[in-house]
Amino acid sequence: IRYPPVLISCCCRVMFQLQAYFLVLDDIMDNSVTRRGQPCWFRVPQVGMVAINDGILLRNHIHRILKKHFRGKPYYVDLVDLFNEVEMQTACGQMIDLITTFEGEKDLAKYSLPIHRRIVQYKTAYYSFYLPVACALLMAGENLENHIDVKNVLVDMGIYFQVQDDYLDCFADPETLGKIGTDIEDFKCSWLVVKALERCSKEQTEILYANYGKPDPSNVAKVKELYKELDLEGVFKEYESKSYEKLTGVIEAHKSKAIQAVLKSFLAKIYKRQK
Structure with missing residues (x-):
């Protein structure tokens, strides 16, 4: 078309x-x-x-x-519904993100991969990855209910994208990234802090609790040093490789070559990105 x-x-x-x-x-x-x-x-x-x-x-x-x-257009109502739904989902993700970092209630113990996934799925994945493809499907006369598998792949791709973003927030050069990362200072439920909590010794956990979420550069530096001790760069690279393999396998199993091509083009644009 x-x-x-x-x-x-x-x-x-x-x-x-x-x-x-x-x-x-x-x-x-x-x-x-x-x-x-x-x-x-x-x-x-x-x-x-x-x-x-x-x-x-x-x-x-x-x-x-x-x-x-x-x-x-015959798909106008569905298109409006799509934008309304995606906006609502994104606002819900933003809400979860904000209430987990609420001043006075900071507790790293409540951070986990399921919480991180929920935030990312709603705050990032729907509008960044699902929305463009869903718009194209509607304009092609397709029923979105018939493409739940495509939605699931795009949501997983969006989660992978946000994990990259969490990694780059800490380890990328701000000049290259185009922004100054503040996840540590802002007490964000970042993939890095969740993985750190999984790998920390008792002493390292105490360091993380004492410094995470504080704006002073010395506190931020201690958290970043701890991330290096825990080899979170290596942990991320392993995650990235496995995510790429998994997503590629799911995409290649799709019956439509046209949809495969679209999904592969999305994945190629973000794989091993630096900003």
Whole structure:
């Protein structure tokens, strides 16, 4: 199926606007400093908390674009439902992420891989990986209920992507990454801290508890040194290799060569990424 370029352009635009809306507000909630090598929008002089309203404007313009360009299409209602559902899922993921780092209730004991997966699945995987493919399927006249297997692969790919992000937040050069990682300072339920908790001795656990979630550079340095002692770089590389093999196997087992090609292109773009 060949779609009119204007429809493809509009669909891409609303997905970018949805992401921009999430990121503008996420940077405020995380008190981040940079985003893609530039100051976060709320840190730009004369913007400040006006950024909150800017985010709301981005979000509300999405449905104006969908209505203008897709209203007469047979899949319009399903497309609107998809965007609404993905937005709700992402907001739920953000909520879980925020309440696990709530000041005054910091407790590393509640962090685990299932909690991390839940946050990542809702906060990142649905809008970053599932949404683009789901839009294409709807525009091709497909019923999304018939492609649950594709959804599951994309969610797993999104989780792998976020584990990469957690790793890069700590180990990547900020100049290359385009942002300054703050997962340690922000007490995030990062894949790294969960794996550290699994591998720590009693003494190492005490070091982690004493320093994780504190903004002082000396505390952050102690956590990073502990991560190196635990060889979390090696643990991540093993995880990355196994994840790639597993995802490739699932993709190649799909009956549709066209869907295989799309999923393989997604995986190729993120495998061993550096930013």
